[in-house]
Amino acid sequence: METEHDQILGSVAQVKIADQIGDSGEGDDVRVSCFTEVSDDVTLQFQIIRLAKQIYVWVGCNSAKFGNLYAAASTRPSNTVSVTSVLGGTSDNTGSGIARRLVMKTGLNIILACNIPKNNPLLETKAEKVLIGKLIDLGYTMSTPLRAT
Template sequence: MHDMIGSHFCGAAGQGRARRGDIDIGGSLHKLMSLMEIMSGNVGTNATCQLNEHRFSTTMFEKCVHFYVLQLHESFLVWIGTVPHELTNLSVAINSKFEKNTASTTTLLGDMADLSANSIAQRLAKKTGKQVFVSCNLPAVGEFLPLVEARLMTELKNHPDKF
């Protein structure tokens, strides 16, 4: 059940299980899924490709903020934005095998000076122990990021099986 405290569904948000061909997530994210499969090592194996998705949204500063989580094998993608199907940046974080509580991040797509996706990816990688891809497509409002991170961490706490 969706946590209704301080948030509600904006538009068509939902959750479900889907296979790669069943998800309508826009052209950019569909191409990204193929790249992520390659990076996670699932290409060329006989393993069944099953992707799980989880969607939720909330209102912040009179704007509807959408969250989309695409769960892969030992990794996941989090897309955050106010405009559906907009992919302006992408960061990835992975935990270090040698140093505990350390996650390395890099920007794969977008402005290298915008560290919002890196910050979220790093926190999620440390918390989950998984490789995390994050696309954060939000207006340049300074108060947005802490609220978005708090909402995302609440969802992770309430639904850890979705990440």
């Protein structure tokens, strides 16, 4: 009869084997990057979570509020990008344009939470430039971006 100690050791061994089998070496791990940028007395906070086939991005302005949530993905066969508002906002709000352009730049599905004021296009542009620069530094962008048709 197995003792509790033997059962635990057996479970740990199974987990290790499952880990080795599940490790495809294709970068399926989750990577998290957080950083802050100060521009014109406005603090922009960013969080990027890289998953296997998508990127989650949060952009905050002067607070840690969640903001509106958008989902964007390229569609087949024409490689156009579809964006939808998941929480709050509408498809013409600040975050939808950023999400659309991020899909074109990365080729991945994008989930974007955005808390940037709608009446400040310069701040939106600055946030997007900083975000794309960081994505390039992290190696999350494609060498040739998708072209919207």
